[in-house]
Amino acid sequence: MVEDLKKYFRTPRGIVKAVDGITFSMDLGETLALVGESGSGKTTTAHVIMGFYTPTEGLVTYKGIDIGIPVEKRPLWLKREIQIVFQDPATSLNPKNTVKDILDAALRVHASGTKLERLNKMLELMNYLGLPEEHLFKRPTELGGGEKQLVALARALAVDPDFIILDEPTSALDVSAQSKVLKTLSRIQRDRRVSYLLITHDLGVVRNISNRVIVMYLGKICEESETDELFSKPLHPYTQMLLSSVPAMTKEDEKVLPVRIESRGEIPSAINPPPGCRFHTRCPFAMEICRREEPPACNAGASSHVVRCWLYSSRTRV
């Protein structure tokens, strides 16, 4: 679906290589998580897929069609199939409109129908997501964070999409709201067979709902694997560092983490990314070659487990 995608931004201080050549594809009905620190390019990737930016280079295809075009120029059926849920529902829902206005706007664009039909659909959706009917006439500011995010989700679902991009869907919410939203997301996927592209830095969320994980660092993919495999056998030092940064509450948590690496340093600027492996400036295992050459993609362990790191270069290359 995404092939050698690059997105550069011109800024007064130089060209920011937000996404620098990434390739991945997704299956229908699966959840793929894009993980990484702030500045790793995961949100940029999502926005390119949505058409908020056009790719600098590379291809974004959906069902075999090139969709590297701005959202305004996309055909209506395509907008209907791909939807997005933003990080902060306080800004992704218009504060002046009621829940009814918000959902009705979405319904009017695609499934026209009479006023009554649209209202029925709205109530059905709210019911399905566990939102009480009386919220219909409330404004987003009158709702709680979790409820707001459910309304944002309802808006996306209103057009019956096949593919939803979840851009940090829970990071603006408190813990109890998070679990409710996550449960709802899983339920939607069970009932409707939608695919999710989950953008997050919260590994707990990843473990909860995704099948596959891609770990990104400074615009590049460093590791790609099934979720369980990644959590039990993280290979890339960056992945290990991310996993180590999750606070362990119990002895069991402690055991789950196979390796522990102290997190150090900050993500370097994407204007002048380090040469070779981009992680070498923070990597505890950095070798001479890491500073010079970019690591190749290597197959490690399970066939779907791909890592880009010189530590594993002796293994089969992909």
Place this chain on the structure above:
Amino acid sequence: MTSRDLSTIARKEREVRLENLKRAWFRFSRNRLAVAGLIILTTVVVMALSAEYVTPYPSHAGLYINFEERYQPPNPKHVLGTDMYGRDVFTRVVFGFRYALMMVGVVLGIVVPAGTVLGLLAGYYKGTLIDHAINGASEVFVAVPPLVLALAICSILEPNVFNALLAITLMWWPWYARMVYSMTSSLRNEPYVWAAKALGMRTVDILFRELLPNMLGPILTKATLDASWVVIIGASISFVGLGAQPPTPDLGTMLSEYCRYLPAYWWMTLGPLLGIIVLVLSFNLIGDGLRDVFAGE
């Protein structure tokens, strides 16, 4: 779901709207001065609309001469005195409200929607030809001091009320266009606008259903405060003889006619002056109240 439920929901919607209005009124009414302004303005509007019935001498509004009663200081028969032709000043001021209010209505009725639409377009299409065309045009008008521009237009064209209105309208729209432009160019990057685009909403809907409601507060507040400026500028144009012509009972025209009789017949000038003050004050008080209403939302 049956149609009965639909009517229940429609009723609920009306209730919620009413509730919101009540809250807005509550915030407005906490500002006592704003309420006073509203009461004054309502009285003025009612008086102006029914000037023929509420003034003691409706025939004094236009051409009327009665030398026996001229130059009378304020007295029970003529509360604001009479002028050099023996006309009742109070009557003329009330008729003057008509012209002032009509000016406010016409100017704001054109300027606010036009400026808002142009500002929305320029802001939404920031950086494109549309933006440059609209902003370029507005800069031309903004570069010239408003009153000077209005006077220039009025002196080129025939001096009458219509041309005065035209002049004020032409010089005023850029201020709304600019205000709306700056709000639009920051709001257009809000995630809810992106969400609307992702859904495939039409641009018109994004402009008027998503963006406009978020700017209504500042626009209405500015319009109310500007109403008093329209009164002042309209009076100024008439004062220098380029707007309404005598014997039209326009507040500015009256001022310029009567001020020649200062200081001996001071009450003649006092009438139209009070009229302007009452209008300006009430608009400003209401504007302050509206600001409170929108700030509280």
